[in-house]
Amino acid sequence: MKTPEPNVVYAIELCSGERRRWRYLAQSFDGENRWWRDEESGIEFNEANLMYAWQVLHQDEDQRPRKGLSDE
Numbered sequence: 001m002k003t004p005e006p007n008v009v010y011a012i013e014l015c016s017g018e019r020r021r022w023r024y025l026a027q028s029f030d031g032e033n034r035w036w037r038d039e040e041s042g043i044e045f046n047e048a049n050l051m052y053a054w055q056v057l058h059q060d061e062d063q064r065p066r067k068g069l070s071d072e
Contacts, residue, residue, distance in 0.1 A: 003027075009039060009060040015053040021060050039065060 004010060004024035012020045021039040028035065033046035 004034065004056070005059075009063050011057040011060045013055050013057050019057070021062075023065075 006024060006026055009021050009023045012022045014020065022036045023039055025035040025037055025044065027033070028046065033048050035044060035046050037044045
């Protein structure tokens with residue numbers, strides 16, 4: 001995959017077939033990890049913490065945060 005764009009939501013497919021919406025946050029300062037936020041749960045994590053296979057499907061058409069996660 002090409003480098004994701006910061007603050008863009010991507011459709012993700014987990015190895016189980018479950019689909020999620022993750023927002024790409026940034027590359028770590030050392031360049032080793034990418035940071036993401038699950039849009040449904042609000043949990044932030046880096047790729048090194050993931051214990052399962054996953055893939056980026058595409059940029060999600062809906063770039064708005066899910067209800068309850070906005071800064072309003």
